[in-house]
Amino acid sequence: MIMQPTLRRPYRRAGAAALATATSLALAATLAPTASAAIPVPNAGSSIGDGWETRAVARAASKVVGHSAPGMSIAIVKRNPDKPDEAITTTYHFGLADKENQRPVGPQTQFEIASETKTFTAALLAKRIDEGLSTLGDLAQDYEHDVTFPTMDDTVVTLGDLVTHRSGLTDDPGNLNAGCPGGGDHGCSDAKALYNRTLLWEGLEAPGALASAPGSEWIYSDFGFGTLGTLMADAYAPGHAEPRFADVVQRELTGPLGMTGTVIESPTPDLAVPYANGGPTDLWNNTGALAGGGGLISTAADMAKWVAATLGYGDEPLVPVLQSMLDPIPGVAPTRMPNMQMGMAWQLFPPQNGINRPYAFKDGGASGMTSATYLVPSEGWGVTVMANGDSEHTDGVALDLMRELAPDYPAPPESGSGSLSFGSLGS
Numbered sequence: 001m002i003m004q005p006t007l008r009r010p011y012r013r014a015g016a017a018a019l020a021t022a023t024s025l026a027l028a029a030t031l032a033p034t035a036s037a038a039i040p041v042p043n044a045g046s047s048i049g050d051g052w053e054t055r056a057v058a059r060a061a062s063k064v065v066g067h068s069a070p071g072m073s074i075a076i077v078k079r080n081p082d083k084p085d086e087a088i089t090t091t092y093h094f095g096l097a098d099k100e101n102q103r104p105v106g107p108q109t110q111f112e113i114a115s116e117t118k119t120f121t122a123a124l125l126a127k128r129i130d131e132g133l134s135t136l137g138d139l140a141q142d143y144e145h146d147v148t149f150p151t152m153d154d155t156v157v158t159l160g161d162l163v164t165h166r167s168g169l170t171d172d173p174g175n176l177n178a179g180c181p182g183g184g185d186h187g188c189s190d191a192k193a194l195y196n197r198t199l200l201w202e203g204l205e206a207p208g209a210l211a212s213a214p215g216s217e218w219i220y221s222d223f224g225f226g227t228l229g230t231l232m233a234d235a236y237a238p239g240h241a242e243p244r245f246a247d248v249v250q251r252e253l254t255g256p257l258g259m260t261g262t263v264i265e266s267p268t269p270d271l272a273v274p275y276a277n278g279g280p281t282d283l284w285n286n287t288g289a290l291a292g293g294g295g296l297i298s299t300a301a302d303m304a305k306w307v308a309a310t311l312g313y314g315d316e317p318l319v320p321v322l323q324s325m326l327d328p329i330p331g332v333a334p335t336r337m338p339n340m341q342m343g344m345a346w347q348l349f350p351p352q353n354g355i356n357r358p359y360a361f362k363d364g365g366a367s368g369m370t371s372a373t374y375l376v377p378s379e380g381w382g383v384t385v386m387a388n389g390d391s392e393h394t395d396g397v398a399l400d401l402m403r404e405l406a407p408d409y410p411a412p413p414e415s416g417s418g419s420l421s422f423g424s425l426g427s
Contacts, residue, residue: 040065040094045106049076049090056404060397061094069370069389071095071105071272073300074397076405077307079380087313087380089304097272097388100280107301108270110261111386112284113371114294114364118225119306120249121292122163122325122345123318124232127252130321134235136160136329140167143231147201152213161214162228164342166331168210168217169224173203179288192286192295197242200230200289218334218342222293225345229292245291254302256318257309261299264291271297272388274368284366294364300386303373307382311375326360326377346375355403363395370394374402381406 039062048054057074065072072094080086093105128134140157141149149157152168161167178184179194188194203209204227211219233243236252246264254262261270264287274281286295298306308314310322325344333340341348346360357379363372368388372395375382383405385398 038062043093043095043104043106046092047090048092049088053090053405054092056401057092058094060400060404061092064387064389064391064393064397065095068391068393069095069387070099070275071097071109071389072385072387072394072397073105073109073111074386074401075300075304075307075384076401077304077311077313077380077382078407084380085313087308087311089301089308091300091304093300097270099273099275105272105388108261108299110263110268110271110297110299111371111388112265112274112364112366112369113296113298113303113386114284114286114366114369115222115225116298116303116362116364116371116373117229117286117292117294117296118345119310119325119362119373120253120296121225121229121232123253123322124236124248125159125163125228126321126325126344127318128232128235130324134159136163140227140231143235144201147204149204150209152210153216155214155216157214159228159231160329160331162224162231163344164329164331165218165220165224166215166342167221167224167227168212168214168219169204169221169227170209170211171219171221171223173200173223173226173290174206174208175199175203178202189282190285192284192290193288195288195290197230197289200227215331218332222290224293226290226293229295230289232292243289243291245295246287249296253318256316257305259298259302259305262296262302262306264295265297268297270299272369274366274388276368276390281368284369286366294366298386300384303384303386307373307375307384311377311380311382313380323377326375357406359402363398365390372398374398376402376406379407 039058042048061072074092076090077087080088095105097103097105097109136159138159140159157167177187177191178199180188180191229245230243233245233248236248237244265283265285309319312319312323326346327343328341328348339350346362348360350358357376360375368390370391371386373384383398383401385394387394
């Protein structure tokens with residue numbers, strides 16, 4: 001299979017069959033023309049693309065790997081030119097998942113995806129909407145009778161508010177540390193793991209739970225998505241003392257898509273060690289009642305499946321459900337990004353600053369791990385980058401790859417009318 005060269009890419013692209021057969025020697029040879037000591041070579045187990053893509057990925061990864069993070073995985077999803085309804089996936093693994101034991105990043109390596117979990121939480125709501133069981137206009141209060149949801153200015157919180165960061169709830173609940181030893185006088189590394197349903201209800205009923213009236217302002221809120229995750233877990237698996245978020249995600253989403261490496265945070269043998277400020281740090285351990293805001297771990301291959309389904313590839317019934325999450329939901333935008341719209345968890349941007357297609361974005365940041373995903377729905381193209389470091393450059397790596405590799409994108413202009421908007425206002 002040969003793709004026609006473009007003005008930006010005077011080269012011949014490798015066919016789909018070649019993508020899965022590269023050896024470690026071929027990886028090194030592919031990079032040889034431009035490689036230097038600073039350019040990493042993909043680890044064994046990578047499933048690489050053509051020379052242009054491989055060099056672009058390695059250059060982008062070099063900004064992070066060995067500097068602000070010891071390891072990184074990158075997954076790219078693109079349209080098969082011979083079968084446009086099928087996706088081609090390439091994956092790249094760099095560096096170390098565990099520096100102490102010299103364990104390399106590979107296909108099985110899991111990373112905390114933190115706030116990218118929000119797209120899974122939103123998908124549970126999207127699935128219920130598709131099934132006729134919920135609507136965006138449903139009152140959150142109608143889903144739980146053991147708590148009184150906060151109100152302000154005679155407005156109430158809806159599911160649509162929760163899934164678009166317009167609920168007015170603060171980023172974290174005011175009683176986040178209440179489950180820690182000492183009853184919240186001091187924080188602890190397992191604050192989110194210890195934050196149970198009772199504390200969530202108390203947080204919602206506490207003074208100051210709302211920073212603004214529901215629907216009146218865009219405020220990034222882990223509190224809001226954690227609440228939505230608990231509401232959805234209870235809707236799909238009622239009658240449990242604690243919300244069964246992990247079980248529901250596996251049964252309704254990751255199981256049907258074959259995402260066996262995407263689970264609630266747990267110290268599995270394949271989980272990358274998180275690093276912050278140059279040293280290992282604790283897992284975020286967001287496994288309690290706020291898990292819907294950031295409690296999953298995943299692999300590059302699994303995130304490629306998630307991206308591919310969201311872009312419309314495959315015949316799994318979840319595909320149109322995930323696609324629907326990219327539809328804009330009217331409402332207020334962030335003051336700092338007035339041209340941004342919200343889908344269900346996804347942040348949607350118009351063409352801007354040399355990028356000539358609309359795109360969707362979501363990132364995640366835990367203590368010692370970062371991730372970012374960009375989608376170009378019109379071109380059937382997407383990328384996910386995951387790193388085991390507290391790098392502020394992970395979003396930029398994904399953005400660079402979108403700008404360089406997404407089909408039909410022009411070269412970045414030498415000057416522009418303003419800086420490119422990317423990155424969530426929270427993680």
